[in-house]
Amino acid sequence: MQDQHLLQPGQLLARGVSRCLFSLGFATLKEFTPTRGLRVDVMALGPKGQLWVIECKSCRADFTGDQKWQGYLEWCDRFFWAVDLDFPTEILPADTGLLLADAYGGEIVTMAPEAKLAPARRKKLTQKFATDAALRLARLEDEQIGRSS
């Protein structure tokens, strides 16, 4: 297990989020780039092929400084915020999901509305998720595997 003292608050949240989603049958990939110029905190792939984006916000400033989140909506079936118990959830926008988490786990408090991806985009995203995950794994096993993506 990673030493949690080396992880930033947002990364600790992401760990709890991944554990929560794993218990729901999802696999997650952190810092996933659905398309050039966009990087989401957590992309989750569900047992039925669902693709969810979860943005982890460790504090109010972390949220208010985020100018990009609306751009993520078109790259997932559902969009969630993940915050801890101290976060002022009333500042979060309507029509988004909410996942309360800490470093150790979490739970979905508000299910995000669903806006299903078009089949072609789902296919492309799932393939990119697969490729990125396999390459990250391969690089951990073999430093000769390139590090360009």
Added chain:
Amino acid sequence: MQDQHLLQPGQLLARGVSRCLFSLGFATLKEFTPTRGLRVDVMALGPKGQLWVIECKSCRADFTGDQKWQGYLEWCDRFFWAVDLDFPTEILPADTGLLLADAYGGEIVTMAPEAKLAPARRKKLTQKFATDAALRLARLEDEQIGRSS
């Protein structure tokens, strides 16, 4: 990088195979289970969504003892054998691909014939590849993520 003294001959071949396929834009996953009861040495996902199976054979006996390989054909677009330079390639069946490899790399010598997967199976396999890769990665990062699959 893994200490290659700890790897079996077939695993060393698989490493070279992965490096070769990476250079062709593929991502690979070792010991992938396309369906219950079948486990392939290397499943490779290509830039256009191609799914290739590569079976690594370290010696003649390793090949002649394999009763299962024909069952793999229906789980990929192309099927390859990966062997080293000392392998008696004349014993390999026709209508399969050949990849010559060692621990450090390899090259495709005979392109396998293509038998394209049906879309529904491709979708399911790609999704399983994505899930398995992400879960293996997650388990390396977080020992609390379950180890059941």
